[in-house]
Amino acid sequence: MLNGKTAVVTGSTSGIGLGIARALAADGADILLNGFGDTSEIDRLRRQLSSEYGIKVAYCGADMTKPADIERMIQTANRELGKIDIAVNNAGIQHVSPVQDFPVDRWDAVIAINLTAPFLITRAVLGQMLERDWGRIINIASVHGQVASVDKSAYVASKHGVMGLTRAVALETATTGVTCNAICPGWVLTPLVQKQIDALAMRDGLSNEDASVKLLGDKQPSQTFTSPEQLGALAVYLCSDAACNMRGVGLPLDGGWLAQ
Numbered sequence: 700m701l702n703g704k705t706a707v708v709t710g711s712t713s714g715i716g717l718g719i720a721r722a723l724a725a726d727g728a729d730i731l732l733n734g735f736g737d738t739s740e741i742d743r744l745r746r747q748l749s750s751e752y753g754i755k756v757a758y759c760g761a762d763m764t765k766p767a768d769i770e771r772m773i774q775t776a777n778r779e780l781g782k783i784d785i786a787v788n789n790a791g792i793q794h795v796s797p798v799q800d801f802p803v804d805r806w807d808a809v810i811a812i813n814l815t816a817p818f819l820i821t822r823a824v825l826g827q828m829l830e831r832d833w834g835r836i837i838n839i840a841s842v843h844g845q846v847a848s849v850d851k852s853a854y855v856a857s858k859h860g861v862m863g864l865t866r867a868v869a870l871e872t873a874t875t876g877v878t879c880n881a882i883c884p885g886w887v888l889t890p891l892v893q894k895q896i897d898a899l900a901m902r903d904g905l906s907n908e909d910a911s912v913k914l915l916g917d918k919q920p921s922q923t924f925t926s927p928e929q930l931g932a933l934a935v936y937l938c939s940d941a942a943c944n945m946r947g948v949g950l951p952l953d954g955g956w957l958a959q
């Protein structure tokens with residue numbers, strides 16, 4: 700279905716981004732991977748995706764806190780894949796601290812990666828999408844784009860900002876073939892959440908399993924994690940023709956978190 704389309708997925712060397720990149724690749728899209736990690740591992744991943752799905756896979760290790768790096772990533776995608784049809788703004792970080800102790804440099808980093816990078820990427824790719832009258836901008840927000848939790852002020856602010864950006868871009872493109880939407884996951888078991896499980900286990904003297912159960916129990920009524928594969932399938936749906944008139948929404952995949 701996505702044969703002939705190209706996608707840039709930020710933060711796709713791990714977790715949700717990798718799940719989305721894999722799902723788009725399986726559907727036929729050429730992919731630019733981005734994110735940090737061991738270079739030989741990333742090279743292996745590139746080759747594996749390319750041979751499994753018969754697609755082009757490029758990589759750029761651009762740091763999403765750096766506007767010049769973001770520009771370089773867009774240039775790399777245009778050069779190596781020819782164009783950008785789909786932009787998935789997924790790279791994101793978390794920092795947990797009460798607001799009165801929140802380190803200013805952590806606030807700046809969370810806002811830069813989670814909010815400013817999606818703005819810069821949207822700004823950079825929208826022109827060519829509008830020229831071809833087809834494009835998909837998918838922002839990976841969070842349930843924290845809709846509601847708050849304690850000790851996550853920067854993350855909650857950044858994800859509420861991403862929802863605002865999504866709606867504004869959706870309105871600006873409403874009469875075109877370009878759509879902009881967000882996905883709002885609840886807990887997904889990735890390195891980002893494992894760090895929070897580790898901190899909870901340490902704080903309350905719990906095993907990894909008991910800390911996972913406690914983490915889910917507080918917020919996610921299904922008591923199960925959403926998977927990167929499920930989020931990948933949702934991203935593929937947003938790229939389909941069936942979703943061409945879905946504009947400016949935040950789709951939860953959250954085990955009932957937002958139903959409470």
Ligand code: NAD
Binds near residue numbers: 762790
């Ligand atoms: P993760 O830590 O597993 O992966 C993050 C990815 O971003 C990695 O590839 C990493 O290398 C990359 N990255 C980090 N800093 C970067 C930077 N400065 N520049 C470029 N790449 C960078 O995280 P995840 O859990 O897969 O989260 C992905 C997105 O999903 C984030 O935006 C996060 O806020 C969101 N999200 C996650 C959950 C969850 O439960 N895991 C829930 C809701 C939303």
